[in-house]
Amino acid sequence: MKKIRIGTGAGYSGDRIEPAVELAQKGDIQYLVFECLAERTIAIAQQAKLRDPQLGYDPLLAARMRAVLPACRQNNVRIITNMGAANPEAAARHVARIAAELGLPALRIAVIGGDDVRARILADDLRLDESGQGARAMENSIVSANAYLGATPLVEALAQGAEVVICGRVADPSLFLAPMIHEFGWAADDWPRLGQGIVIGHLMECAGQVTGGYFADPGVKDVADLARLGFPIAEVDESGTAIITKVAGSGGAVTIATCSEQLLYEIHDPSRYLTPDVTADFTKVRLRQVGPDRVEVSGGHGAPRPETLKVSVGYLDGFHGEGQISYGGPGAVARGRLALDIVAERLKLVGVPTEEVRFDLIGVDSLYGATLPAGEPAEVRVRVAARTRTQSDAVLVANEVETLYTNGPAGGGGATKAVKEIVAMDSTLIPRHLVETTVTLLEG
Amino acid sequence: MMKLRDIAHARTGDKGNTSNISVIAYRPEDYALLQREITPERVFQHFAGIIAGPVERYEMPNVCALNFVLHGALGGGVTRSLALDAHGKTLGSALLALEI
Incomplete structure (x- = not known):
């Protein structure tokens, strides 16, 4: 055979x-x-x-x-x-x-x-599965739409x-x-x-x-x-x-x-x-x-x-700003929690506009919330992440973690910050006859 | 009492805002026990507070496995979630802590 x-x-x-x-x-x-x-x-x-x-x-x-x-x-x-x-x-x-x-x-x-069907989903204003909106309403933020x-x-x-x-x-x-x-x-x-x-x-x-x-x-x-x-x-x-x-x-x-x-x-x-x-x-x-x-x-x-093909649609969805800092030794968890509280209050005081903010203690609750029993770890890492409309707001969030060095609990070390543009994904379905594939041969 | 980890292994995958966890018996004779004990309700309860649900279960006796589909599990979707593990790849390991 x-x-x-x-x-x-x-x-x-x-x-x-x-x-x-x-x-x-x-x-x-x-x-x-x-x-x-x-x-x-x-x-x-x-x-x-x-x-x-x-x-x-x-x-x-x-x-x-x-x-x-x-x-x-x-x-x-x-x-x-x-x-x-x-x-x-x-x-x-x-x-x-x-x-x-x-x-x-x-x-x-x-x-x-x-596979590139961006123009087609806009022309036909196909509805996106997760946002529930027509593609045209998101035209300015849609960067890609590719049929499988x-x-x-x-x-x-x-x-x-x-x-x-x-x-x-x-x-x-x-x-x-x-x-x-x-x-x-x-x-x-x-x-x-x-x-x-x-x-x-x-x-x-x-x-x-x-x-x-x-x-x-x-x-x-x-x-x-x-x-x-x-x-x-x-x-x-x-x-x-x-x-x-x-x-x-x-x-x-x-x-x-x-x-x-x-x-x-x-x-x-x-x-x-x-x-x-x-x-x-x-x-x-x-x-x-x-x-x-x-x-x-x-x-x-x-x-x-x-009879339809899945289309994955990439769109711009603001910015992700994130800061992290570590605490260790006896009382590390309590100092980490204090740090998170301080940042939460600072974001309000300074008035940083955010769409969603997340506060984690890595080593304690960053993966599963409080669902699993946890002992007192030797070290924890504070993490604050937020989605914002603008890059400058994302930077402000990350900075509020960094400033814990001199303004926060005792012994904070190893602060890092990161800001990136968010490319989010949605999907839709397209009738397969609307997708025309091509095969082109090139000789090197 | 034992932990699920003693008789089964698991793998987690992601699609959009949905996570799936396969739970696979090491020995075929333990499949019936998994089927009886690891209900979608128990899985949902185990992850209460971190997934929105619902949880669906598919049976795969051909490979001694259950496949759990956890809806609303990834903070709005892998690509926009703020979670450290945006893919939820670590969820399966936590499920193995379940007592049976």
Whole structure:
């Protein structure tokens, strides 16, 4: 039976690079997928593109491509990535330049377009899910709106011989489904098979999270050698059954436990996981340990795909101002609380306009409020964070923590402050016929 | 009495203002106990004051897991929450403190 091996080279924008190189060199893979777009990454990239039309793609694109392209060319590994973010065309041109520098002639690079639907959601004034407002009412603050594309344009690019496929917003598991459809010729309405492909893609899309990352709990769930964590390989046969594994000798572990955790990661109703390609059903998935660091995955199912595509919408939502300072030794908690009270009163006295303020004692109640029992810690960190309309108000909030040095409780140390613009996300649905995708081939 | 952590592991994910926590039995024979003890009401109660709710539960006997979906869990959404852990990634570890 025909089989392919797909590796994951990154599970988020800032991910480690060496595991991808390891896969390209020693993974015996035919495809290497880099998934680098979190919910708001594309909105931030869009802001970069507005400042410089040559930017707006993943900041680590060049470093990653320099690291893996030589081995990928040598071993016939094709790359699929959403590192194009808000500007796949500029990303592709940059990859072509890097290939030329590396002495890799005639690299075939495909650019996927069509996910940017900002103009369309404004023209049709689509209603946003969380704010409940029409898009037009937020026109000035909306920086990006990208529809989640499916595997179809990627499959087209692979059929045209692309060695590197660069896209922006494509549903994460669809990046992995595309090479399966291309290699095995699965029909566009073979819902059970596509559902199983999505299960595999879902297990793979967070890279190290299925091979022992985000898992270790010393004494309970130990994982060896996380500093050299190996990224996953899916060995998929044409029936859709897959084995999740990793390069021999790399760190981490692939077990039923690591795969079970990842199977449900960011899933709501497991019987109806909506993707642009299929409504996937995870409830019959079977996991079987078939060897060391080898888990067989089968039983994924599916039903027809939704008629709409999800659009994630990035909008500017004011500023975040934050200050922190530490207290230690006997009485640290009481001094930390006094510090928080002082800042709360100062914000009122000075009259800093805030939309929301949060007061935390890190080490006591910053993660779970007062829901878990806590003893007296040896040190605490005061944290005040606020959302404000203007940057200058955010700075005022952060400063009120810093001034505790000389005006607050005894022994405050290590004050820090941070101010950033908030890019918030909302979503909407768009009828799929309104989204026109493009595939453009570029030869480097 | 024992803690949930003695028989199960968990992973937390986020989407918008919603968090999901999978609770997975180490041994298949403990799945029935999870099903009986870890109700959506108990999970909501455990996080009272830090999530708005409601909490939904999905059963996944095929992998001996329960999947809890916690609505209104992330301070208005990952991207605008003021929380230190805006993704709520640490919620699952706290759930393992539940007594059974």
